């Protein structure tokens with residue numbers, strides 16, 4: 001028996017009706033502790049209900065959470081970044097110069113990807129973030145002369161008042177309460193030609209709200225989406241799904257709810273139907 005299937009059997013045993021109450025007590029304690037970093041717990045009706053249950057905390061609004069992004073993620077790409085870089089470069093070669101990066105931290109994707117792909121001289125890379133990340137990101141941009149970057153905390157304003165060629169969101173859109181891409185595309189001023197979404201919690205069951213221990217004693221409510229509906233809502237706005245990839249580095253185990261657990265997250269690339277694929281270009 002492989003290590004993975006052995007742990008699966010143990011997990012199934014612990015999820016049985018007899019052991020489930022003890023499992024939930026143990027998992028809840030673990031989730032709320034420092035060792036629970038990255039873990040998920042609970043099913044909630046709303047972000048408000050999740051926040052009422054969670055210990056009071058600043059969520060993403062604390063400097064300590066930026067350390068890994070500044071020190072590591074501005075310099076390093078991971079396996080799941082390659083499809084994004086591939087499509088980003090394709091879009092940029094097709095003339096795209098304006099990027100809206102939703103939850104782009106201090107500019108991690110801009111800094112890390114530009115070591116691998118050519119970016120246009122006229123590039124504008126606009127990041128929507130929380131105020132703490134924005135001040136660290138602005139300082140980093142000033143220190144490194146990254147004049148293509150700018151930041152805002154107002155997502156609704158960014159999508160309703162500005163036009164972008166590419167929307168990117170990696171591991172972030174599910175932390176926004178009312179911001180599925182389908183909804184944002186419906187309300188935006190000018191639709192982007194390309195939509196690149198990475199590290200998304202999609203699975204085949206019903207959408208739900210849970211909470212994640214995001215490290216440094218912080219917790220965040222988040223959505224998990226029904227895969228088919230999430231994709232259809234974007235397609236309904238005039239887009240075609242051009243590529244998808246599994247993100248094996250992220251999985252979700254929800255204690256007490258094995259039917260809402262899944263082994264990998266997802267990356268998606270959509271373009272509006274006028275965009276030519278690589279094999280269609282002259």
Ligand SMILES: C[S@@+](CC[C@H](N)C(=O)[O-])C[C@H]1O[C@@H](n2cnc3c(N)ncnc32)[C@H](O)[C@@H]1O
Nearest residue numbers: 060103104105128129130133170171172175176
């Ligand atoms: C897990 S990090 C992902 C960062 C980066 N995109 C990456 O892939 O490494 C999620 C990011 O979303 C941002 N975020 C979460 N909720 C937000 C909100 N309501 N408004 C603005 N940014 C938010 C967080 O501050 C954080 O930087």
